[in-house]
Amino acid sequence: MTLASIPLHTPVVIVCIDGDRQYRRRLMELGFLPGVSVQVLGIAPFGDPLDIEIRGCRFSLRSAEAACVHVRAVSAEASAELAAK
Numbered sequence: 001m002t003l004a005s006i007p008l009h010t011p012v013v014i015v016c017i018d019g020d021r022q023y024r025r026r027l028m029e030l031g032f033l034p035g036v037s038v039q040v041l042g043i044a045p046f047g048d049p050l051d052i053e054i055r056g057c058r059f060s061l062r063s064a065e066a067a068c069v070h071v072r073a074v075s076a077e078a079s080a081e082l083a084a085k
Contacts (some may be wrong), residue, residue, distance in 0.1 A: 001073070004039065004050065004066035011039045012071035019068040031055045032069060041065075 006012055014036050017024045031054055032038070041058065042051035049060040061069075 002067045003069040004063045011037050015067050015070045015072050069074045
């Protein structure tokens, strides 16, 4: 599952990032690291870019870039804990 394919407001955890080295490094500098919780807050009218929230910050990513970020679903308990923070 990728960040581009998850439903809105669904918390997920980053597993890995594909793409070229410079792209991966840039995302990691912004906080996109394996194990970090992230969610899609909105999608622009024509489907690109996506409004992403990670570590309390909001970013815009193109759909093609978000498709390089592989994620996994968060358990119900962890989701409730994240919502409480």
